[in-house]
Amino acid sequence: AQSVTQLDSQVPVFEEAPVELRCNYSSSVSVYLFWYVQYPNQGLQLLLKYLSGSTLVESINGFEAEFNKSQTSFHLRKPSVHISDTAEYFCAVSGGSDKLIFGTGTRLQVFP
Amino acid sequence: GAVVSQHPSWVICKSGTSVKIECRSLDFQATTMFWYRQFPKQSLMLMATSNEGSKATYEQGVEKDKFLINHASLTLSTLTVTSAHPEDSSFYICSAYRAGGEKLFFGSGTQLSVL
Numbered sequence: 001a002q003s004v005t006q007l008d009s010q011v012p013v014f015e016e017a018p019v020e021l022r023c024n025y026s027s028s029v030s031v032y033l034f035w036y037v038q039y040p041n042q043g044l045q046l047l048l049k050y051l052s053g054s055t056l057v058e059s060i061n062g063f064e065a066e067f068n069k070s071q072t073s074f075h076l077r078k079p080s081v082h083i084s085d086t087a088e089y090f091c092a093v094s095g096g097s098d099k100l101i102f103g104t105g106t107r108l109q110v111f112p
Numbered sequence: 113g114a115v116v117s118q119h120p121s122w123v124i125c126k127s128g129t130s131v132k133i134e135c136r137s138l139d140f141q142a143t144t145m146f147w148y149r150q151f152p153k154q155s156l157m158l159m160a161t162s163n164e165g166s167k168a169t170y171e172q173g174v175e176k177d178k179f180l181i182n183h184a185s186l187t188l189s190t191l192t193v194t195s196a197h198p199e200d201s202s203f204y205i206c207s208a209y210r211a212g213g214e215k216l217f218f219g220s221g222t223q224l225s226v227l
Binding site for chain 1: 116118121146148153154155156157158161205207216217218219220221
């Protein structure tokens with residue numbers, strides 16, 4: 001069985017500051033890892049994913065996440081955030097099927 | 113990108129009544145859809161996997177007689193909360209599986225409040 005822990009329920013930051021949203025997972029099998037973003041009044045959207053290969057994955061809007069097997073982590077980072085990045089971010093893990101196990105989410109609040 | 117429409121986005125009902133939530137894939141056929149539930153400050157929990165033309169597969173601890181799932185077509189799955197009670201108040205969200213490329217697309221969710 002898999003599980004996901006997002007330790008931070010809320011992360012407030014000022015615009016243009018760097019941010020890291022933490023995600024740790026546990027699994028007895030190889031995993032696929034995902035970050036989803038939910039903007040206000042919208043559905044979940046895939047931000048980035050790790051399936052195999054390079055442990056550093058990037059999204060088109062400047063976010064990146066690094067798969068660290070030894071630390072069982074998949075933290076999400078962005079060097080400089082914008083107001084428009086304000087949203088709920090969910091880390092998720094899959095053991096290979098289409099079922100996703102989600103973390104509790106982290107609300108990123110960017111202030112001007 | 114692919115669009116999944118979930119309706120209604122928000123519903124209030126009296127205890128004992130039933131509520132139906134629809135999940136539609138607007139521009140692709142989805143043989144499989146998933147229903148999740150999220151309580152405040154908790155994870156999205158998978159409730160059931162809905163397969164077109166067959167019975168849904170429920171996760172452990174989810175009452176199939178209370179949460180009726182129907183997936184009668186390749187673009188529509190419905191979740192009916194029967195005899196809703198205040199403890200069923202939650203955020204329900206569906207996702208649809210599309211073969212090829214990015215696979216899972218989520219609806220915008222339904223906030224159910226049972227009074």
